[in-house]
Amino acid sequence: MDNIQAIRGTKDILPSEIIYWQYLEKTAQAILTKANYQEIRTPIFEQTPLFERGIGEATDVVGKEMYTFVDRGDRSITLRPEGTAGVVRSYIQNKLYASGGVDRLWYSGAMFRYERPQAGRQRQFHQIGLELLGSNAPRADVEVIAIATDILKALGLQNLTLQINSVGNKEDRQNYRQALVDYFTPYKEDLDIDSQDRLTRNPLRILDSKDKKTQEIAKNAPSILDYLGNDSKSHFDKVCNLLSLLGISYEINNRLVRGLDYYTHTAFEIISSDLGAQATVCGGGRYDGLVSQLGGSETPAVGWAMGMERLILLLEQLQPLKATTPDIYFVSRGDKAENQALVIAQNLRHHGFKVELDLSGSNFAKQFKRGDRSGAKICLVLGDTEVEEGTIQVKNLATSQQKTVSQQDLITTIKN
Known part of the structure; x- marks a missing residue:
């Protein structure tokens, strides 16, 4: 009889490796606690419509990558592909907003996406993330970015770059979406198959294509920064100025759109030059419309998630951590x-x-x-x-x- 093996895209975390995970979790928790973020733990599976409505049906995550099944009660269930939608669902369902003011939440745990496994990317992967709900102030954007920066510095990681952009509000995005359709349509036959599909469904995602020919075409695409209204421009300028005030260096990347539909205004990623193709160790942004989209009241929010597997790869490059030994x-x-x-x-x-x-x-x-x-x-x-x-x-x-x-x-x- 053949031995049963772990499912492709999953990985055992062995005792010799767990010390890195524990070090990462302990470091992050200490910094999040100092900023008064409270831990929340949500189920690893939810009703499928939560992700379809929250993330967006036109995204790759919903269209291609979700682990979805029908349970014995004939309900469509999905293993969570990311953490924000579940936290927002819990925020609404449990009326965490009732006390008024700002809610600061953080989480960690396993996520699931059907992707091609490679270094730093598994089908069951793990994230640490935070969500700040109840403030539309640019200071909130910068607070969460600063906390992410503090965690990565405390871990001793180097060769990191913060890239930021604004994806504007709903009206800005709609204007920009049309500009992208107008730009890419003459090149449609030269785009990769996925980008041809995105042209009508989600043209902003073409900017995120990994196909080299599509990337060449996208180089001269319009910039979303040229389509921002006055309020969006003001918000983005304040974010940039506050980052400078804190001494946090950044690069503006006007091609950075992130892969999920719920983002508004600030979008950002922290990139490592030590990871090759899978270079993003932290990604996030503002999502002011998600709470109302999922049935709550209008609530501004901003957050991020860090991929733990990728951080572990970087930690292992730094210096070996010794496993605990008995006294x-x-x-x-x-x-x-x-x-x-x-x-x-x-x-x-x-x-x-x-x-x-x-x-x-x-x-x-x-x-x-x-x-x-x-x-x-x-x-x-x-x-x-x-x-x-x-x-x-x-x-x-x-x-x-x-x-x-x-x-x-x-x-x-x-x-x-």
Whole structure:
């Protein structure tokens, strides 16, 4: 019988790798907590219309990449392809807006998209994201960008570039959409197949095509910055000025539109030059119409998401993180000793020590070898003789010095 393998596009996170994940999660959580963002955890699957309405039916995510199925209740269910729609659904359903003011939320967890797996991109992938709901101020845009910058700096990541753009309001986008249709239509036969389809459904996404010929054609396409109304221009100018005030460098990329329909005004990405093709480590922007689109009241909002797999790739390039090791390795031999060792090990753990208890039952020589490899500083040795005498042997694995102490004095001895 063949062994069952993990599904293509999914990946086990092994104990030797988990330290990077824990470091990333701990670093992000500390910075988000300092800015008073509250964690929220939403289900990994939702009703399919949430994503169709929220993300947009003309997007690649909805059209090609969602994991959708019909459950036993004959309901269309989708594994979440991104985090924002679920957070907004929860915000509306649970009336988080009722207290008034601004809600600052963050999340982390698995997302699902049917894409071609490659380095930094899996079909089950993970994101850390935040959403700031209830403010239309340019300061809100800059706050979330600054927090993303702080997290990436705290992780020690380098060679990062912040790219920003404005996609304007609904009216600006409609005017720009028509300008793109007028520009690309004469080139329709030269565009890649996906872009030909997008020409009528979602022409802004043509700017995001990875096809080289389409990219060449798009170089001379109109810029959305030329189609912004006065309010949109003012908002974008203030965002740029505030970024400069904080000393956050940026590049304006007038081709940056992001892949989801709900974006308005500010759109941004943080790019790493150390990742090759999959270079975006953080992406987000403002989405002032999404809450009302999903049934809530008019609520301005802005947020971002970071791809954890891509951040892990960068962290692994920086320096190897060492897996945690026990403080104490405990070897024992004999029925009475093995039982007593279990009691002592639990007591030591309750006092804050990391203890690995050898459960092999093999001879002392083999247990000592495992103790040497464990990385522990101390090895405790207990045999039936020590049990009878109420003693235990304490061995310093660095110096090989060993002494016999009373079991009652063990914790004091180890602490000293």
